Amino acid sequence: MLNKYPLWKYLLIIVVLATCVLYALPNVYGEDPALQVSSVRGVEVSLATQETVRTVLQNENISFKSIVLENEKVMVRFADTEAQLKGKDAVRKQLTDDYIVALNLAPRTPEWLLAINALPMYLGLDLRGGVHFLMEVDVDAAIAQSEERYISDFRTLLRENRLRYSKIDQYEKDTGQKNGVEVRFNDEETRTQAEDLLRKEYPDLQFDTLEQEGSFILVATMTEREKSEVRKLALKQNITTLRNRVNELGVAEPVIQQQGVDRVVVQLPGVQDTA
The missing domain is CATH 3.30.70.260 (ACT domain)
Structure with a gap:
């Protein structure tokens, strides 16, 4: 006995196949x-x-x-x-x-x-070719910029509170590596007052005291947690900037994502140069 199906099922199959062929046609034109x-x-x-x-x-x-x-x-x-x-x-x-x-x-x-x-159909780099590059973000520069902002903020805060200092700059270790902000005072009492004030205003910073060549020094450094947040923000800003620029170029389905701690991978299918 032959299986018989209602006419509407045959019509449905024809409509579905025709629709599939219709929407697949753009891939034929190249x-x-x-x-x-x-x-x-x-x-x-x-x-x-x-x-x-x-x-x-x-x-x-x-x-x-x-x-x-x-x-x-x-x-x-x-x-x-x-x-x-x-x-x-x-x-x-x-x-x-x-x-x-x-x-x-x-x-x-x-x-x-x-x-x-x-x-x-949008094809990836493996099928269509295009541009692929890996960008390394200078996260250390972002941390240095944050420290420079702290220098400016410290100056303003200490002046407003009439706490005199002899010098304020990035703190340079014996190894020559700059890490943090140092504020030099002529007496210990002023340094203590400044430390109390800065600790209150900047609870996320770590403060240490030193004595060197007759100066009473207060060193403020960013915690590892805050450095990590600065790195994340720097990467996020770079990714946002890249996305905006790629959107202006009109590239279909670009891939822009973080790779590792300080790198951003960019894939632009179909683009033939990096201009």
């Missing part, structure tokens, strides 16, 4: 070598910029398929990578340093597919 012109902050990419790029390419007899202004970026499509590279060199010579000229790949998906949000 990509064009492209040139993307964007700007640094504060500089506008306008129709005038688009016309400048068009004029440069035409004067250099470099053929291109299309040139459009979209999302505050000029996108130029070429038929092959040879024309793309020539176009990049010509446009980069003409535009100022206020503009970024980068190689990219632009999907050839027709407008009617884009209208129904049928987009090509």
